[in-house]
Amino acid sequence: MSAPVLEAEDLGVRLYPSAGAVHAVNGVSWSLRPGRTLAIVGESGSGKTVMSLAPLGLLPPGVSSDVTGSLKFEGRELVGTPDEERARVRGAGIGFIFQDPLSSFNPMRRVGSQVDEPALIHEGLSRRAARERAVELLSMVGLSDARRRIDMYPHELSGGMRQRAMIAMALAASPKVIIADEPTTALDATVQAQILELLMELRERLGMALLLITHDIGVVAGMADDVAVMYAGRIVEHGPARAVLKHPDHPYTRGLLASVPPPDALPGTRFRGLPGTPPDLMAVTAGCPFRERCAYAIEPCATRRPPLEPVTVSRDQRSACHVHPLVVEHDQPAEVAP
Amino acid sequence: MARARSVLVALRAVPKLSLAVIAAFVLVGALAPVIAPVDPNAQDLLRPLEGSSSAHLLGTDDLGRDQLSRLMQGARTSLTAAALVLGGALVIGLLIGAVAAMRGGLVDEALMRLTDVGLSLPSLITALATLGLLGPSYSNMILALTIVWWPAYARLTRALIISIKTRPYIEAVQLMGARQSWIMFRHLLPGAIGPVLVYATADAGFIALSVATLSFLGLGVQPPNAEWGQMLVSGLPFLETNPGLVIYPGLALTLVVVGFNLLGEAVALDKVPRPLSRRAVRRRRADALDALAAADAPRLGRTTAGEVTA
């Protein structure tokens, strides 16, 4: 198996708003190999976005944060690295796709100049060659009539076209990893399908790794090889996407999956979901952060934090739960095909 | 490093300091008749232009009146005049702004053109012209300044109310079958008044300055009533022999203008201890900034410019 291109180990992020500290991410570990897709799934406040932005120095200015642990790109440590060095690694190796394409573009400059900017910086191309490269990139992401659109301003493009242009921007420096933060949340369903198709195809063709941050289980089901489910700043379940989605172990994963109306639901039937709301990340408590919303909670859940431990024989699927409902239900570790 | 830190600490004291200065002036003005050592208008022609003494702490003017008592009385005059002008401008501005925002269409168009005319004329010149027409007197000065001052408040109020009017929670109240007047008095005006008052606080100093200017020109407060601008002008001939006659009223005026300005800024930036919750203040600040951004009034720059010089 090839070496991971991006690897997090015991990663932690604290944010400091005006008062107190938010333990946004706590002891998170994962690795991403070339050509694979790892989906980070979680709801708002789960820390999924902060986890991927903070170590790379990409939090909005004015947010002070404290990153601990390690995040390595091709073996090079990014946590605690000087900003300049980090920006170099980031620019050459990691491409970003954000949720809102409009706010990621400079509204005052033409699309073309923004797409070929990274190319100019990293490859020392001439102005003309850079423009050719931009047209090539825009065509590659399926932006029809790229030669004309390259001279448009961001607001003149539709949401889907902007998202394509942003993907082109992310691809400009031929990155090894693409980090996509809710890349289709702001888009309509039919456009979302187009963009996901495009991402799959590009990953295949260019052999990139994809770190996909999303709250949409459907997107995970279609795209991801592996999935890490985050709750209150921690990974609560981690494993091959098929195994986790088909046979979830952690009660939160189970609740999250149950919240998505199944295709065979009967109209007029009640919805299944989770009671309560996510915990306050300002207060650090002992025990399992999910216990107050958990139907399986037992006594140790209040005092001892469950470790992320294997639940299957193949040891690929790991879950942080004292109860392990999956194991209990099957009376033995479930057999899950890889 | 330590130096920078002490500068920072000093800066942090500014809001409280400005609040203290303004409070002191208001207190002195309010209690002037009680605490003034001497009747401010009592002349003692035998003791003109005296220096500091135990009888007259800040000396006397050319008519032998007690300088300290007159300064105290001046605070009363200036602040009362400023309060009257501000009150008048607020009432007219809130009313016109609210009606324009609520009615829209031609009514809005007409009222805003009127406001634009008011805003485009230089304030002091307009006030001078009005006073030239009506004749110099205290009440005419209040009237002239109110005429000059209301358009900015109408603009601000209109912008604020328009921004609140389209929020979903107002639409929800509308769907309950509430009358326009209910929405106006229960939601729109209460929502707008906070940011307007923040703006007014910073503005109060400039009104006091205008009162002094008009009085300095002999068009405002008439002798023998004590008023800082008027005291300045009557002290001018004795600048070389008795500089205190000019310096003290000038200093008082500067303190009031700068004090109000810094206080207004501090309130807008949520740095003043006040009986409002932090959330409320934050909201007001956001509202005020929104409104200022939305209001295209050219003369709202008046405060901004003032803040820069202050």
Next chain:
Amino acid sequence: MSAGHLVIESLTVKFPVQGKGTLTAVDDVSLALAPGEILGLVGESGCGKSTLARAVVGLERPAQGRILLDGDDLTQLKGSRRRQLRRRVQLVFQDPESSLSPRLTIGQTLQEPLQIMGMSDRVARAARAAELLEMVGLPSHFASRSPGALSGGQRQRVGIARALASEPDVLVCDEPVSALDVSVRAQIMNVLLDLRADLGVGCLFIAHDLGLVHQACDRIAVMYLGSIVEIGPSDALYRAPEHPYSTALLSAVPVADPDLERSRSRVILTGEVASPIDLPSGCRFRTRCPIGQQRCADDAPSLRPAGAGSAACHFPGQMRVELAQQTATG
């Protein structure tokens, strides 16, 4: 006649666009909502579904058409009668943040409609506010809280409670759960289902999440570019869409089952949505339709019976059949 029969007849809403003429946001839409029915209205952004919702509650003035509530035309009413009848159709907003006044406590927000309706007894009002809170599953001590102290889901519950204050027959819900976390959505959806069961409140439910709409609604209407292209019983439309746009929309929605998700075929629409300022001739979906023909450009299809419901298409069901063949062979 049982109360709460809402009929929308040939409703058209237009907006002037500076220098470009008129934008037809809602174009000749007719819908009927039976008492206690939950009717889903789906479509993509800009299709006019929110404008339709706002027009139904009276926040937008229709260019033409009627909105009948138990026979009374809401668009023609004036004065106090208008205020009274309008109360029977209430709106639940999308954004729970901006739909509650930041200056009022939850209790004040809930009491305000009662005050407007003339309930002057303070104690009775407070009691009714507590009752409303209970209806949406919130403890009554929430009345003293400010909106800032509530989570998004709790705020949305308050939004629903406020809409219920005037004892409406119909709730128009404009994407009431889109701004909420996935795990919280189910809670809010259940509140709406319970209200229908307990109070018989009908609901025009606007959403873009087809899975959600399928489970919640009795019938679904699909909107495209200002008009209804298909309407039918929820399950039938979900499983066997007749209109090519409904088919595309349904095939585009990802499902949570990885095996199913990776094996099925999609209708990937190409092209851009036509401009509502300058509508194309004939069928308005034809600029993106995979099965469009010359006839579609010449002749605009009207809603006609197709399958278990009706569709505005010259070739109903054809797209679905083609997709099924693709899935079988591919």
